[in-house]
Amino acid sequence: MARFQADRTRFYDGGSLDGSAPPQPGVEPMIVLERVLHPRTGFRLPGERPRMKETFRLERRIAYDARRREGGDLRVVVPASFPTDPPTEEFRSDLTSVPMLFSWLVPRTGSHLPAALLHDGMVHNDDEPASYDAAEPISREDADRIFRDAMGDLGTSFVRRWLMWSAVTLATVMAGVTRTPRPGQTASPRASGNVLWDWYFRVVAVATLLTIAVLGVLATLDFLDSWNVLFWMGEHGALREFLLGAAMAIVVPAVLSLLWLRLWKAGFIAGIALALLFHVTVALALLTFVFHLIEYVAHLRRD
Known part of the structure; x- marks a missing residue:
């Protein structure tokens, strides 16, 4: 190329x-x-x-x-x-x-x-x-x-x-x-367009993102020693578990991206972005929710 x-x-x-x-x-x-x-x-x-x-x-x-x-x-x-x-x-x-x-x-x-x-x-x-x-x-x-x-x-x-x-x-x-x-x-x-192909890609995309999100939650619980369910995390020190989790945040999207066929690059990038930004996104979502809640309550009290 x-x-x-x-x-x-x-x-x-x-x-x-x-x-x-x-x-x-x-x-x-x-x-x-x-x-x-x-x-x-x-x-x-x-x-x-x-x-x-x-x-x-x-x-x-x-x-x-x-x-x-x-x-x-x-x-x-x-x-x-x-x-x-x-x-x-x-x-x-x-x-x-x-x-x-x-x-x-x-x-x-x-x-x-x-x-x-x-x-x-x-x-x-x-x-x-x-x-x-x-x-x-x-x-x-x-x-x-x-x-x-x-x-x-x-x-x-x-x-x-x-x-x-x-x-x-x-x-x-x-x-x-x-x-x-x-x-x-x-x-x-x-x-x-071709309806069957369209639905194939939709199912693959949703399944990929859901799988990565669920694994992200489980990896977090494993890292916090709340639930030991992922075999690659194991019972190790915090640094080793963190590195293993980061490595699988790349390996899992790479494997799942194969299902995206000609769009595998998009699946790989989207998967890695979700895996690596998962905790940041959750934290920002919670902060945004709290901000809008405070803003809404303030609006009601002012009126």
């Missing part, structure tokens, strides 16, 4: 939203965003005020010369400049879609922002169209690969871009690996 060569000039100005001004290779892309607020849907505690969701509208398009798997380049321009059929809302992005618990690891904005906006245009929810101009349809799997390459071209660090790629690949697995969203069209995995 050829070594990846970063090339920032692959990103350039994509022209006006209506397409009257064409893409301009060699001209730096202009990231001009309009902030839009609208009520957030979902569960709310009694008496809790409506929360607002923040999205952004692009004021100018972004162009990127993506690398094809088979060689050559494919120009991708986001958002699409043509009207959709049936009509849909204009393209909006929430920047880098990352849960609040992991914003310390992957910020919503930064050097990778143009790549995140590009990915948002190529991949949408089932009830929304993909919003990009390209000479050919782009599958979700290829959109994730293009996202990883684009981050590399923008100077995102090696570890962070592969970690972010594995995260979006997990989302692709849950949506349907074989789905190919086309510009200006809505398509669900059931209608545009």
